[in-house]
Amino acid sequence: MLIQPWDAALDDAEWRQWIADGHDFGILGVNGPPGQGPVAVPTPFCTDAGRLLIHLARPNPVWKAVEQDANVTFTVVGDYAFVPGPWRAGPGTPPTDGVPTSSYAAVQFICRATVIDDPVAKAELLGRQMAHFRPDGDHAPVDPDRPPRTGMLPGIRGLELDVVEVLAKFKYDDHKPVEHRTAVASRLGERGQGLDTPTARQQLRRLDRVGPWKP
Template structure:
C-alpha cells in the first residue's frame, strides 16, 4: 500500500481508535501455493492485544497454504466516498499466522463476546445446541501482528478552506459512505495546515 506523507496515520492511536470504532471486517490475503494465485478471504476479526483472531470453515483452502507459509496480510478499509479518486481509510496488518485447533472453542467465545457484547446468544458449549456441532467444522487463526501500515487519504495536503468545503459537500451527499468520509476529513482538519505552511 502506497502512503503519501500527508496520508499517514498521526500515530498508532489513530488507527487503533479507528479499528475499535467498529471496523472489524477485513480481507485476509494468503500466499498461494506455487503456481497458484493468492487466496483472499473476506471475514470478521477480533483484536486481542497485538494479535488478530479469525475463525474459518475447515474446508477453506487457506489452511494448506498457511501451513506452508504462515506470512499473511490482513487489510481493513472503510470511510470511503463515492468518487473514483476516493478518500478512504485503510489499515494493513502484516502477520505471522498460527492455526488453532482447540478442543474448547475459546477463540469463538472471544469473537462472540466482541460482536455480541450483551451476550444475546446461546452459550458456546461443545456439548449443547445450537453451537455444539459447529466447533469441529471450524478452525481458528491467530495472526500475530508484525507490522501495521495505516492510511487516511483525505487530501490533508490541500488548503484548509477547500478541505472544509469538500467535507461539507460530502456531508450533504446520500451516496455510500460519503458522510463517514466527511467525518474523517473534518477530524483531520487540524493537520491540514501543517502541509501548507
C-alpha cells in the same frame, strides 16, 4: 501500500480508534501455491492483545495456503468515497481539468498466523469473538462439551494472527488547503451517497488535527 507523508496515521491511537469504531471486517490475504494467485478471504475479526482472531469453515481453501506460508496480510478498508475532478480543481483551473481521486482509510496488518484446531482453544477464541460482536451475551455458552457448540466446532478452524507490523493510511487530501478540504467535506455531505457521510466525517476529523499541512 503506498503511504504519502500527508496520508500517514498521526499516531498509533488514530488507527486503533478507527478499528475500534466498528471497522471489524476485512480481507485475509495469503500466498497461494506456486503459479497461482494469492488466496483472499473476506471475514469478520476482533482484536485481542496484539492479535487478530478469526474463524473460518473447515472446507475453506485458505487453510492449505496458511499451512504452506504462515506470513499473511489482513486489510481493513472503510470510510471511502469518490471525489470528482471538478471538486479538486485549484484556483484558476477549469473545473473539467480537475483530477479526481478516492478518499479512504485503510489499515493493513502484517501477521504470522497460527491455526487453532483444539476444541477447547477454538471455544475460547469463539468466546472472545462473541464478547466483541455480541456483548449483551444473547447467545448459548461457547462450551465444546455442550450443545449446540459440540456438533458445530468440528466444522470450523480458528486463526490467531500475531501482528508483526501495522500500515495505516488516511487518504483525505490533508496536503490541500484548509478551504479545499472543508469544501469537499461539505459536498460529500450534500451528495450523501454510499459512505459519503462517514468519509466527510473523517476528512473533518483529520482537518481538526492537522490544520494547514506542514511538510
